[in-house]
Amino acid sequence: MRMTGMWKFMLLLLLGIVLRQWDVQVSYSLYLPLYFFVPILALRLCRLQYAVVLTSLLSILFIFMGDPIIFHLMMVVHVFVIGVLYERFRRNLFTWTIAYTLIGFGASYVAVQLLVDSNSLELLYKVEVLSYWLMLLFVSLLTDVLFLILPQLPLFNRLPIKREPVRFNELIFMGVNLVAILPLILITIVQSMSLEHQMLMTFDDRTEALESVLTEQINRLDETEIQRLEIGSAIDRGRLTEVIDRHIGTREEYIYILNTGGQVFLRSSLSDQFDVFNQTLSKGVIYQPNDDRHVWLSRRGMTPRDWYHGYVVSELTVLNRPAYYFIRMADAVVEQMKAIYYYHILMLIVFLTSFVIGLLSERVLLNQIEGITRMADQIPRRMMHEHPTQIPSTRILEVKILAERLAKVDKQLRRMFKELTNTNRELNEKTSELNASRKELYHVAHHDALTDLPNRRLFYHTLEKKIDREDSFALFFLDLDDFKAVNDRYGHKEGDTLLKRVGDRLKSLETEFPVRFYRLAGDEFVAILKRDHHEDVAFFTKTLKKTFSTTFYIAGEEQQMSVSIGLSLMPEDGSTFEELLHIADQSMYEDKKVSKGKE
Incomplete structure (x- = not known):
C-alpha cells in the first residue's frame, strides 16, 4: 500500500470509529448509522481489497462493542460484491447497488417470511429489512453524487481524489435519481416523526384518563375511608385496585403506587413484583420526551423491535404518593409500522423507477445539447446586436436541424426586437400624451373651473x-x-x-x-x-x-x-x-x- 493509500485507509478507519458514536435516531422507525457511509466511501477512495479489509476491521471492532453480527457480516458481503462489479464494469456504485439490492432484498424478504412465526414481529423485521436496503441505496447514490460534485468545487481541489471527466449524461442520471428520491425520504422522515408523536400522545391520553379515574374514585371517599386506605385496609385497597384493573382491561399495562420509602403501596392485579419488573427495566435504555414521561426501550433502542418490547412510563401522584404507570407499546408500534412499511415500499418503488428513468434519460440526452443550450442562451443577448448567433457544429442530423431552426428564430427575433424597440418608443410617447390628456380631462370633469376646488x-x-x-x-x-x-x-x-x-x-x-x-x-x-x-x-x-x-x-x-x-x-x-x-x-x-x- 502506497503512502497516499495508507493515509486514506487510516483516515477512513478513524472516521468510521468517530461516526460510530454519532448514530442518528431520527424516530422510532428510522435509524441511520453514520459509519455506514465509510465502507461505501472506501470503494470510491481505495482499491477493492483495502475497502474489504477496512470494512472487516470496523465490523470486528463494532461487534465487540455490542452490534449485531449479522448486520456487519452483510456489510462486508455488500462491499465485496458491489466493489467487484464496480471495479470490473465501472459506471457508478448506485447502478450496481440497485442490481445487488433486488437480489438481496428478495432473499431477505423470503427469509423473514420463513423464519419468523409471529405476524407482528414479521412486519417489524420487514420494515427493518426495507430500511437497511433503502439506506444502502441512498448512501451509494449520495456517495456517487458527492464524487461528481465535490471535485469541481475550489475548496476540494487539493484533496487526494481521483478526478475523472464528468459526463453530462451521468449528471442527468444522478440528478434524476436524487431529485426523485430525496423529497420522499424527507416526507418519510417527517411522517415517521409525526407517527411517533401521535403514538406518545395516545399514551399521554391514557395516563390522563387513569389520573382522572383515580382522582374521581378518591374524591368519593370520606376521611374515614381514606384513613383506612392509608393504614392498609384490604377492602379499601381492593376497591381502588378494582378501579385500576377496570381502566387497564386486557391491555398490557401495569401500575405501581409506592410509599415514600420505595415499598409498593398498591399495584394492579396483573403486575409483577416491582423489584422483578425493575430488574427487567434496568437492562435497556431510557428515552425521555418530557419531565413527566419517559420511554424504556430494550437493547439500544435503535430498531422498531426495541420499541415493540418497550414501555412508556408515566409518573403521577396518587394519595400524595409517587405512582408509575407502565404501558406496553407493542400494539401501538405494530399499528404505526403498517404505515411506515407502505412508505418504505413506495420509496423502494421510486428508487427503481427513478433508476430506470435515469437510464433512459442518460441514453437519450447527448453531449451536443450543451452546444444548443449555449446557442439558445446567447439569443436574448444577441437580439440587441446585428451579429447572428454562432451555430454549433455537429454531425447529428436532429441536432443540426434544431440548430438551423434556432438560427432562423434568432434572425427573426433580432428583426422583431428592432421593430418592437421603435414601436415601443412611439407607444411610450403616445402613452405619455394620453396620460397627460386623461389627467387633464379628469381634472376638468371633477373640479370647479372658477375656484379649482373639487366639484x-x-x-x-x-x-x-x-x-x-x-x-x-x-x-x-x-x-x-x-x-x-x-x-x-x-x-x-x-x-x-x-x-x-x-x-x-x-x-x-x-x-x-x-x-x-x-x-x-x-x-x-x-x-x-x-x-x-x-x-x-x-x-x-x-x-x-x-x-x-x-x-x-x-x-x-x-x-x-x-x-x-x-x-x-x-x-x-x-x-x-x-x-x-x-x-x-x-x-x-x-x-x-x-x-x-x-x-
Whole structure:
C-alpha cells in the first residue's frame, strides 16, 4: 500500500470509529448509522481489497462493542460484491447497488417470511429489512453524487481524489435519481416523526384518563375511608385496585403506587413484583420526551423491535404518593409500522423507477445539447446586436436541424426586437400624451373651473365611498352671507374674484386639517372632515369661522364677509347619503337665521 493509500485507509478507519458514536435516531422507525457511509466511501477512495479489509476491521471492532453480527457480516458481503462489479464494469456504485439490492432484498424478504412465526414481529423485521436496503441505496447514490460534485468545487481541489471527466449524461442520471428520491425520504422522515408523536400522545391520553379515574374514585371517599386506605385496609385497597384493573382491561399495562420509602403501596392485579419488573427495566435504555414521561426501550433502542418490547412510563401522584404507570407499546408500534412499511415500499418503488428513468434519460440526452443550450442562451443577448448567433457544429442530423431552426428564430427575433424597440418608443410617447390628456380631462370633469376646488360630482362620489366604508367624519355646509349683495353692487366679475379668494382660503385649511372642500354651486361650499374626537369638529368649526373674519378686498374696497355653517356627523346624525345632507342643510339654515337675528 502506497503512502497516499495508507493515509486514506487510516483516515477512513478513524472516521468510521468517530461516526460510530454519532448514530442518528431520527424516530422510532428510522435509524441511520453514520459509519455506514465509510465502507461505501472506501470503494470510491481505495482499491477493492483495502475497502474489504477496512470494512472487516470496523465490523470486528463494532461487534465487540455490542452490534449485531449479522448486520456487519452483510456489510462486508455488500462491499465485496458491489466493489467487484464496480471495479470490473465501472459506471457508478448506485447502478450496481440497485442490481445487488433486488437480489438481496428478495432473499431477505423470503427469509423473514420463513423464519419468523409471529405476524407482528414479521412486519417489524420487514420494515427493518426495507430500511437497511433503502439506506444502502441512498448512501451509494449520495456517495456517487458527492464524487461528481465535490471535485469541481475550489475548496476540494487539493484533496487526494481521483478526478475523472464528468459526463453530462451521468449528471442527468444522478440528478434524476436524487431529485426523485430525496423529497420522499424527507416526507418519510417527517411522517415517521409525526407517527411517533401521535403514538406518545395516545399514551399521554391514557395516563390522563387513569389520573382522572383515580382522582374521581378518591374524591368519593370520606376521611374515614381514606384513613383506612392509608393504614392498609384490604377492602379499601381492593376497591381502588378494582378501579385500576377496570381502566387497564386486557391491555398490557401495569401500575405501581409506592410509599415514600420505595415499598409498593398498591399495584394492579396483573403486575409483577416491582423489584422483578425493575430488574427487567434496568437492562435497556431510557428515552425521555418530557419531565413527566419517559420511554424504556430494550437493547439500544435503535430498531422498531426495541420499541415493540418497550414501555412508556408515566409518573403521577396518587394519595400524595409517587405512582408509575407502565404501558406496553407493542400494539401501538405494530399499528404505526403498517404505515411506515407502505412508505418504505413506495420509496423502494421510486428508487427503481427513478433508476430506470435515469437510464433512459442518460441514453437519450447527448453531449451536443450543451452546444444548443449555449446557442439558445446567447439569443436574448444577441437580439440587441446585428451579429447572428454562432451555430454549433455537429454531425447529428436532429441536432443540426434544431440548430438551423434556432438560427432562423434568432434572425427573426433580432428583426422583431428592432421593430418592437421603435414601436415601443412611439407607444411610450403616445402613452405619455394620453396620460397627460386623461389627467387633464379628469381634472376638468371633477373640479370647479372658477375656484379649482373639487366639484359636486366628485363630492357625491367621495361621500358615498365614505358612507360605504362606515368612516367617521363630519360634513359641513357653507353658504356666504349676502353674496347676492356683492354681485349687485360690484358686478359678477368681482363676485367671481371673491369666490376665487374664498376658495384659496379654504384650500389653505387643507394643509392644516384632514379636510377636503368642494364647491357645489354659486356661493355654496361643502367640506368633509376626518375626525377621531368631537373636539376635532369644534376646533375646526372655530378655525373655519376665524378664516372668514379677515377682511376681503373687492374692487379696492374692504368688505367684511361672513359664512353660515351647517354640520352633520357620521354616524351619529345618520348613516345614509340623504340623512347627512338633509341634517347639514337644515343646520346651515338655522345658523343663517341666527346670523340674521344678530344683525
